Amino acid sequence: MADGFSRTFTFFDGQWLEGNPGLVGPRSHVLWLGSSVFDGARWFEGLAPDLDLHAARVNRSAEALGLSPKMAPAEIVRLTHEGLGNFSGETAVYIRPMYWAEDGGYMGVPADPETTRFCLCLYESPMIAPAGFSLGVSPFRRPTPETMPTLAKAGCLYPNNARAILEAKRRGFDNALVRDTIGNVAETGTSNIFMVRDGAVFTPVPNGSFLNGITRQRVIQLLRTDGMEVVEASLSVEDFLSADEVFSTGNHSKVVPVVGLEERRFEAGPVAARARELYWRFARENGKAARA
Numbered sequence: 001m002a003d004g005f006s007r008t009f010t011f012f013d014g015q016w017l018e019g020n021p022g023l024v025g026p027r028s029h030v031l032w033l034g035s036s037v038f039d040g041a042r043w044f045e046g047l048a049p050d051l052d053l054h055a056a057r058v059n060r061s062a063e064a065l066g067l068s069p070k071m072a073p074a075e076i077v078r079l080t081h082e083g084l085g086n087f088s089g090e091t092a093v094y095i096r097p098m099y100w101a102e103d104g105g106y107m108g109v110p111a112d113p114e115t116t117r118f119c120l121c122l123y124e125s126p127m128i129a130p131a132g133f134s135l136g137v138s139p140f141r142r143p144t145p146e147t148m149p150t151l152a153k154a155g156c157l158y159p160n161n162a163r164a165i166l167e168a169k170r171r172g173f174d175n176a177l178v179r180d181t182i183g184n185v186a187e188t189g190t191s192n193i194f195m196v197r198d199g200a201v202f203t204p205v206p207n208g209s210f211l212n213g214i215t216r217q218r219v220i221q222l223l224r225t226d227g228m229e230v231v232e233a234s235l236s237v238e239d240f241l242s243a244d245e246v247f248s249t250g251n252h253s254k255v256v257p258v259v260g261l262e263e264r265r266f267e268a269g270p271v272a273a274r275a276r277e278l279y280w281r282f283a284r285e286n287g288k289a290a291r292a
Contacts, residue, residue, distance in 0.1 A: 008123035009086045011079050016086070023119060030100035035111040036155035037061035037099050040251040043084055044092035044127060049279075049287030051077055053214050054251070055097060057153065062099040064152035068113035069099060076120065083122045094125040094252070127253040130276060132268045134260030135188060135246075136173035137237055138164035142186045142209040150208055165189040177237065177261065180209040184234045191250030192216035193258075195235070195243035196271045202239070205232040215249045215279075222278040228271070245269030255279050 010017050030036045039058035041051045055073035062069040071079075076097050087093050097120045101111030140163055143150055148157060164176035168189070176189040187193055187210045194203045201223055206212040220230050240246060245266050246258035255276035257268035 006091075006124040007087065008121065009083050010122070011083060011120040012118075016083060023117070024100070024102075028100070028102050029104045029108070029111055029115070030102070030155075033104065033109065033111075034154075034156040035065060035067065035101040035104075037065050037067065037152055038096050038155065039153055041080070041095040042092060042127075042251055042254070043080075043087075043089075043095060043122075045283075046089055047283045047287035048080065048084075048095065049283040050214050050218060051080060051095065051287070054095070055080075057214065058097045058099065061152035061154060062116065064149050065154050066111050066113055067099050067101055067116045070116055070118045071097070079120050080122070083120065087122070087124065091124040092127045093122055096121045096123075125252075128256060130253075130256050130268070132257040132259030132266075133174035133248075134172075135175050135177040135258055135262075136168035136171050137262055138167060138176040138178045138189070140164045140167070140176075140178065142178055142180045144181055145208040150210065153211060161189045173260070177240070178210075179237070180207065183236070185237060185240060186210040188248055188250075190252065191248040191256075193240075194219075194247050194249065194272075194275075195240050196245045196247075196269060197239075197243050200229040200231060201271060202231045202233055202235055202243075204235050207234075213250060215251055215254055218282065219249045219255060219275050219279060222282055223271075223275055226274070226278055228274075245271055247272035247275065249275070 005020050008019055012023055024031050039054045041054035055076035059069035080095055099116055099118055102115035102117055103112045105112045164178050168176035178186050178189060180186045185204050192213045194201055223230050240261055241264050248256050257272040259266050259268060
């Protein structure tokens with residue numbers, strides 16, 4: 001692409017635009033006060049699993065941030081199928097519906113829901129290999145629902161995750177393990193987190209400080225249906241350091257093992273491999289994406 005980005009098409013105001021078009025200006029509320037929400041789905045191997053759930057969640061995120069969703073989930077799904085016709089399918093595509101506010105209300109600070117805008121951005125983004133990644137424990141914490149819109153997938157939450165990741169990378173890790181305000185493990189900087197001990201799977205219980213991911217929920221359901229015990233609980237860093245294996249789930253690359261946490265090293269274990277196998281089976285059976 002001439003603009004340096006991977007192959008990208010964005011639906012905005014009734015048309016598909018190629019590349020990285022300018023959609024907001026310096027007076028746009030979102031540019032200076034951060035009133036944006038988004039969601040992320042995936043198209044890979046001709047599959048778009050749980051696309052309908054992602055489309056519905058972006059509308060809930062908009063409402064949580066005081067925006068007015070303008071597009072029905074079914075229409076977001078339809079537009080996605082239409083836009084996927086611009087891609088070869090050789091590279092995985094990230095599917096990102098977004099809402100933001102153009103103008104503000106009282107003294108410009110709250111978003112004016114009547115000025116909510118929508119776009120759907122599709123772009124090639126390879127999934128990371130399932131070889132595994134390392135985590136450093138972050139000194140930064142997740143906010144509470146009283147301090148930030150934690151139940152929305154809101155752009156304003158991500159600078160905090162970004163500084164957690166950057167701090168971990170400065171210490172030689174790939175990503176960060178982030179805790180909530182009282183010190184329980186919440187998530188990584190980019191995904192939900194699981195651990196395995198004595199044959200059972202454990203994952204942080206959703207307490208409002210992190211997003212209960214769609215892929216997270218899907219993997220829990222698949223593992224339980226497969227006969228595995230999955231426990232949602234308050235978990236400490238020490239719990240993870242003493243685990244038999246650790247893995248993450250998220251939209252970007254679905255199921256990926258964790259091979260290091262601070263000084264502890266892990267093998268890419270059989271439960272992560274099984275979770276990944278189950279997810280791909282589910283995707284092949286339920287995620288076939290039509291193309292325009």
